[in-house]
Structure formats: C-alpha cells, structure tokens
Amino acid sequence: xxxxxxxxxxxxxxxxxxxxxxxARWRNLVAEESRRGFDLRRAPLMRFxxxxxxxxxxxxxxSQHHLLSDGWSLRLMLNELFSxxxxxxxxxxxxxAPRRPPFRDYVAWIVGQDQQQVEAFWRGQLQGFRExxxxxxxxxxxxxxxxxxxxxxxxHRMPSQLTRRLAAFARKHQLTPNTVVRGAWALVLGRYSxxxxxxxxxxxxxxxxxxxxxxxxxxxxxNTLPIRVSLAGGPTVLExxxxxxxxxxxxxxxxxxxxxxxxxHADVAGGAPLFEYLYVFENFGxxxxx
Numbered sequence: 001x002x003x004x005x006x007x008x009x010x011x012x013x014x015x016x017x018x019x020x021x022x023x024a025r026w027r028n029l030v031a032e033e034s035r036r037g038f039d040l041r042r043a044p045l046m047r048f049x050x051x052x053x054x055x056x057x058x059x060x061x062x063s064q065h066h067l068l069s070d071g072w073s074l075r076l077m078l079n080e081l082f083s084x085x086x087x088x089x090x091x092x093x094x095x096x097a098p099r100r101p102p103f104r105d106y107v108a109w110i111v112g113q114d115q116q117q118v119e120a121f122w123r124g125q126l127q128g129f130r131e132x133x134x135x136x137x138x139x140x141x142x143x144x145x146x147x148x149x150x151x152x153x154x155x156h157r158m159p160s161q162l163t164r165r166l167a168a169f170a171r172k173h174q175l176t177p178n179t180v181v182r183g184a185w186a187l188v189l190g191r192y193s194x195x196x197x198x199x200x201x202x203x204x205x206x207x208x209x210x211x212x213x214x215x216x217x218x219x220x221x222x223n224t225l226p227i228r229v230s231l232a233g234g235p236t237v238l239e240x241x242x243x244x245x246x247x248x249x250x251x252x253x254x255x256x257x258x259x260x261x262x263x264x265h266a267d268v269a270g271g272a273p274l275f276e277y278l279y280v281f282e283n284f285g286x287x288x289x290x
Contacts, residue, residue, distance in 0.1 A: 002043050002044075005043045005044040006044075007044050007046050007047060007048060008044075008047040008048065009047075009048045009049075009050065010047070010048070010049045010050070011049075011050045011051075011052075012049070012050070012051045012052070013051075013052045014051055014052065014053050015052050015053060015054055015055060017053075022053055026051070026059060029049065029051070029061065030061065033047075033049070033061060033063050034063075036063075038065045040065075040067075045064060045065035045067055045068055046062075046063065046064040046065070046068060047063050047064075048060065048061065048062055048063075049061040049063075066220070067220055068219075068220065069218055069219060069220055070205075070206075070219075070220055070221055070222040071222075071282065072205060072207065072221070072222075073217075073218040073219060073220075073221070076100075076216065076218055077218060080097055080098065083095075084097065098216070100213065100216050100217060100218060101211065101212065101213040101214065101216065101217050102217075103217060103218065103219030103220075103221075105211060105217070106206075106209060106211060106214065106217060106219065106221060109209055109211055109256075110256050113256065118254055118257050118261075119261075119265050121253075121254045122254065122257060122261075122262050122265040122266070123265045123266075125226075125228055125251075126199075126226065126228060126262070126265065126266040126267060126268075126274070127267065128267060129197070129199055129228060129266065129267060129268065129274075130267050130268055130269060131268060131269075131272060132199065132268070132272060132273050132274060132275050132276050133189055133193050133195060133198040133199050133200065133275065133276070133277070134193055134276055135189065135192045135193060135276075135277070136192055136193060136194065137192055166180055166181075173238055173241070173242070175241055175242065175245055176245065177281075177283070178248075178281040178283070179241055179244050179245045179248065180241060181281060182202070182227070182229075182244060182248075182279060182281065183229075183237075183240065183241050183244055185200070185279050186198055186200070186227075186229040186231065186244075187231065189277065190229075190231040195231075196230065196231040196232045197228070197229075197230055197231070197232070198228070198229050198231065199226050199227065199228045199229075199274060199275050200226070200227055200229075200275050200277045200278070200279050201224050201225065201226060201227070201274070201275040201277065201278040201279065202224070202225060202226075202227045202278070202279045202280070202281075203222055203223070203224050203278065203279075203280045204222065204223050204224075204225060204251075204252075204255045205221065205222060206221030206222050206223050206255060206256065207221060208252040208253075208255065209256060223255055223256065223257075223258070223259070224259055224278065225251070225255060225257070225259060225262060226259075226262060226266075226274040226275050227247075227251075227279070229244065259274075262274070
C-alpha cells in the first residue's frame with residue numbers, strides 16, 4: 001500500500017489538426033491505451049492523457065485498472081469530477097471534494113468477521129456439488145475454435161414492451177428484476193446441461209456491509225461468488241423465484257468472502273473451478289447515486 005503515488009499525465013496539442021483527423025487520432029489513442037495495459041507490479045494502475053483540440057476545448061482520457069475501483073465507484077468519481085469542474089468554472093469558493101469513508105474501513109470490517117461462521121455458510125451452500133456446470137452446446141464448439149479468436153461479443157436488446165412486462169411482474173410479486181432474470185438464466189443453464197442442480201458465478205456489489213457511508217465509498221467492493229440453484233420440481237415458478245430472492249438476501253451477509261476462500265470450502269475436487277459461466281446484472285447509471 002503506497003501512501004502516495006504520482007499519476008502520469010501526458011499532454012498533446014492537436015488544435016491545428018483537421019477535425020476528421022482528430023477523430024481518427026483519438027480512436028487510435030484509445031485503442032493504443034487499451035493495448036498498453038498495466039504492469040501490476042508497478043503503481044499506479046492509472047494514467048491520464050489531456051489532448052487540446054481547440055483553443056478552449058480538450059479531450060481527456062482516463063485509464064485505470066479494474067483492480068482500483070468498480071462501476072459504482074466510477075459513477076461517484078465522475079459525479080465528483082464534474083461537480084468540481086462546474087464549481088471552478090463558476091468561480092465559486094474553492095471547490096471541495098465530499099468526505100468519503102476510506103476503503104481501508106471496509107478491509108478492516110472484513111478482517112473482523114467471524115471466519116468460522118462464513119466457512120460454515122459456504123460449506124452448507126456448496127455441500128455435495130462436485131463439478132462445474134457446463135453447457136453441452138460448447139463441447140464441439142471449443143474444439144473448432146481457432147486459437148487466433150480470443151472472444152466475440154453478442155448484443156441483444158429486449159423490446160421495450162417486454163422490459164415493461166418484466167418490471168411489472170417483478171413489482172407485483174415484490175421481486176427484483178435481477179431475481180427474475182437470474183431465474184431465467186438458471187433455467188437455461190439447467191436445460192442445456194441436463195441438470196436440476198446448477199452453479200454459476202454472479203458479480204455482487206459488496207455495498208450491503210453495515211458500514212456508515214459505504215454507498216459513497218470508492219474502491220473495488222465488487223465480488224464474484226458461486227450461486228447454486230435447485231431446479232427440482234415442487235414449487236410453482238413464483239414460489240421458486242421468491243426462494244431465489246430469499247437466497248440472495250441471505251447471501252448478502254457473506255458476500256465479502258473471497259472466491260478463493262469459497263473454493264477451499266467446496267467439495268469440487270482436483271482444483272476444478274466452481275463455475276464456468278458468469279452472470280452480471282447491472283442497474284446503475286452515471287447519474288447521481290442514491
């Protein structure tokens with residue numbers, strides 16, 4: 001932990017460059033910064049580039065490693081940045097950043113938790129689960145993939161009418177939209193893996209710890225944990241979704257446990273991963289945080 005670090009700031013002047021060329025240069029700069037990455041052995045995992053594009057206009061590129069903060073923190077930092085910028089433009093009194101609880105408070109809280117209780121919870125959650133859930137449709141595809149293809153993105157947008165129906169269903173039955181979508185993913189995973197007991201990874205916000213001001217804390221509070229879902233017959237779909245929501249509420253008390261620790265408490269043998277698929281439900285924007 002460094003008490004202070006100097007964040008690199010590179011400055012460039014493109015004010016005499018045509019606008020079209022500026023756009024091309026900017027795209028190349030962003031791509032190059034992405035390829036450059038960071039050396040995890042050297043601080044800081046952050047750098048700035050300020051580009052002058054006109055006498056009174058600039059573009060600012062802020063690169064940082066995800067180890068430093070999460071999406072919630074990014075919203076906090078951007079809101080603070082623009083508030084300070086607006087205050088300086090309006091020539092107000094000296095702009096002041098809001099006081100935030102330091103990330104070390106969260107670390108201290110984690111250290112103070114009852115580790116035996118945490119271990120007992122996760123052992124109970126994963127008892128009897130011995131191998132990761134796999135999608136059978138991937139088996140042949142993995143063999144055919146070229147080593148040169150690293151990844152591919154697929155984007156699908158839900159129609160607004162379906163989105164409204166989903167939100168109305170969730171409100172009517174006192175469920176969160178996340179619970180409904182998580183349940184749908186569990187059903188898909190169960191069908192394709194031909195199992196009625198599935199485990200997948202889920203990213204959690206980490207903002208449920210009982211610390212004053214944690215919603216305003218900046219740092220990497222997110223965590224990724226295994227979610228185990230039983231698809232065995234019995235309850236109705238609504239009862240099953242309600243049980244998923246109760247499970248999620250209980251898990252919040254133990255979501256601070258690192259994935260490495262959870263792995264040690266599981267019955268999965270031979271160092272196999274707990275899950276091969278990661279589910280992320282994001283519902284934050286860049287507006288004012290709650």
